Amino acid sequence: MTLRQSRPTTIPAGEALRLDALDRLDILDSVPEPQFDRIVELAAQYFDTPGALITFLDHKRQWVKAAYGMAHPEVPRNESYCTHTIAQDNVLVIQDAACDPRTRDHVGALGTEQARFYAGAPLVTPDGFKVGALCVLDTRPRDFGHKDERALTLLATLVMDELALRQATDRLGRLALHDSLTGLPNRLQFRQLLGQALTHAQHAGERLVLGLLDLDRFKLVNDTLGHAAGDHLLQLAAERLRHVTSTGDIVARMGGDEFTVLLADVTAAGDAERVAERICRAFQEPFVLEGHEVYVPCSLGLSGGEPATHDVATLLRHADQAMYRAKRTGGGYAVFNAQLDDLPVQDVELLAALHHAIPRGELELHFQPVVDAGTTSVVGHEALLRWRRPSGLVPPTDFIALAETAGLIVPIGRWVLGKAADAVRRGVLKRVSINVSGLELQQPDYVPALARVLADTGIHPHSLVLELTESTLLDPHRLTTVLEDIAQLGVAVALDDFGTGYSSLTALASLPIQLLKIDRSFIAPLEARGPAGARAFKALRGMVMVADAYGLPTVAEGVETSVQAELLREVGCTYLQGYLFGRPAPLEWPGSGDDREIGRPQSGPVAAVACT
Template structure:
């Protein structure tokens, strides 16, 4: 509840509570507003004491921040007048002032109704902590005030209020029988006016859920010991007159009042909320395009199946399937028809497998299959043959029959792996072996391990690299070709392996992207990069930071925009100073437009890395909220000597500029190449000529002596 809340209004939450800033200096008001922004409160400004009084008469505030020295009415006079207005009589007032140590002014402040002081210069953390504390105390006091007022209202007024509440309200006697109800109960349970009165409240609960009542009931002695009022809320199942049921939230409040003990039970239909929650849960664990389980859910189901198999000492079969020829169809027919093909493949796999088997889309054109029950190698291989046969008729796309064939990798528990990571990894290796040899299906063999036992050890070590603080970022400078200054850096992850030394991304990132580790590693990189950017900014170096985002992360981490928002707020960095680099192939992920759209709306910059080597087209550049392209070094390295490469680079730059995109040239390794891309009109450049990736502390040693390079 909230002081002076009008009938039918919902009381505001802590975040919705309004804060009034009173100061005749616009810059100070702006600074205070910026400091309070992370709290989420509504901020209202007043540039004088008179405006503050008028504003307080029109709107309720949970906190007032007020300057002391203002023309016309000063802060003390304004506070006294505010205190005379009943709705704001108890609103906490904090004076923001430069004075300190003046006892007379402090006495005047408290006499005028202030609860605290904040001395300038204001520390953001102190300001937010004080505002949060006083707003919380104020809203709690309003809740207590409203509760006490409600209990003092007459029975007539109480009933009128209850009848205007959407929730169903029951008044129960000590035996749990219904004494009275509000008007909302009838529609909820399909009863006539007060038809429920006299019946046991338990009949409003579905029989199988009546035990929930015992989980929230408390004895009279406990209630009295806790001050006469106690509340318990549970989710249960309501039962209508015709026996139909619905999801219901139930709160029972036992009250000892006027020498009598009774219970107020309020119920709310939460069917829609439950349905929405279930939908969100489904989205988090299923592929948006095909409706199949996604990699996260598939890994969980494999782990559960292996636990049962271990208990029962049974084998389990796992298949990883990739489509041969999918890229050709995607390029020739377009990505929309490629999506249609993926959905048809999903349905065909469901049709050939048992209902108890699990099919998942692991990303792109890769699918995973978990076979239920105890199936040995021969039985699993037979399923793989059936899958191959079901692909033979082809698929109907855009009025024609197209053919794709599956490459299937097979791994068997426990022969090929003792846990989910090993089993899926080895099925993946077998799938690539099948693709290389054209055999259609291949069972995992030890020879498939690219680094045999060392490779698996590396994979297992990956699971602990974050906990052991073994990851590190190196930064490669980006040079503005117009000023020859460093304008930003690209953050590149390295792994300080305890035995193998410093590993480059090619040595471990492919494995990260094939496992659940991609999300925590991406979060670690973003956090470390933004932290370092803040350190540079505090030293006076304004640099943008670019972080690479994999297609796997874009396709399966639906919380990526929330992660970016959280971390930029944590380190106080501007979203526009963060660039997220994605490969062209990442853009084919079905979730790419939605995720990129959210990131762009937040103010983050989006860049297409290695442009010219993947799926990008003019249509993608026009449709997606891209800010920058990075021309792949394969085109840049010979731009000064190969005329075709020069034409491609110049055309790409002209196209990008026509779409108002920034162009970065990668792989600049000699002066001739630098001169050529500059002549073509390129905006920025990276490469060993301009600076190799180095640790943050070593960035000052990068070439380009005229660049404004940070020292740490």
């Protein structure tokens, strides 16, 4: 099939408009269609001619849509009889092409002696442009009366009616599968496209990620600026989504202010999140509506990612759950996480509030002293995180595990590190220990971030202790490099809650750990009468002996009575920590002003905490 040739730049204005009208019909180079084949057959039989054609005239060619009875090659426009037809308003009759000056030079262009007779009626669009012709052909000259011309004109009108019906059908099809406002695929078509993409991804073992996006302040725009502005916003949002996604991705409107993005070309786990970040950044820019700058951020949920294993319904449900989690936590994007998205409602609400705890100034650090077991002089402090919401203080047991699950422990841990180091920088504390999550240590930039804090504050590395739980060391080989890099900085590492986890003696020998903290659960039974107290005493003595064997000092946590303290001195514990020596409390700086505070200032008397 001959491809349509490009138009030169110098086309007369009238011809350019005619060619635009032809383009709008979307008929050139289309496949045969029975309704047009029936018309040419009817024309040939009615006029008793061996052939009939429906042709359309492009810039440089005559293209045949339907033909009956005779050869119908595509020919250059300057060799086409129909070119003369569209140059006049009425039916063109050429009784003998061999004698007619308009056609005698190219008689036989449609085949030797095939087209001696020609009668053609122009195909006229509703706005008056002649785009082609319906013609009948004979191999011999013949007459063609007024009655015949009238009949051919009616058949040409029938061709145009069929074209109008074809366009209407196409429009209805597009309306059925496309969103009329944005031009994007609608919900129905997107589900079809998603199903096809999912089948392909499953067979090819490829990754496929579905994103579900919701505009966060769309209702406010509708209510304040009106529905016309809301419609304009949806169109601008669609354009913005198309702009920030790849050509191979599929963007659709699901209805209302909800859009979907199908990322089919995802080769690595982080690819989809990079696209999500790009989308969210794009929606942080203002939209201009009726001369007003309007900020309409988005909430985006992602599902999938691994080589495709889910069905369409599951992918959509997971994306929806992730999107609502993103919305509840203040916008941006979220990746589906079964642990998070199956949380009870109260935990979801708590997680949403936790996202804003740092910017709202709700987090506090309380500090508890650590004393020398022999002299009870303060040798350092442990920084303990507290969350003070408007409704009251939230216990760490209620939010630390939740922060770990959601990954929020990473920014929270950086905040704690910065605040604790600043307390040492200002001379309020001599040495401080902070709790560090295993998830924080898995971040590739953890050690560089730690080094930056030391450099920015200028504190001595020995003044900082990182406390890790035994569960963090379940896979010590994976953390060896990180812990060695921390040791290279001169920062000490303590093993917290010793005795409650599963760390091996090999880990104590091979990892750069400088301190063991014995869990409070071993301290409380010391004062028990009979065998229980004796067993607790022996267990503690054994732990201290193990620590001594590895050259590690020990800290006993949860010391509440003088009897416990005396027994811990007897087993050889190095340091003690507990209510007996001071409860966790916020620090209060001399003077006033927010720039001189750690956490929140106390409204009452300062807790009795020695700061050395």
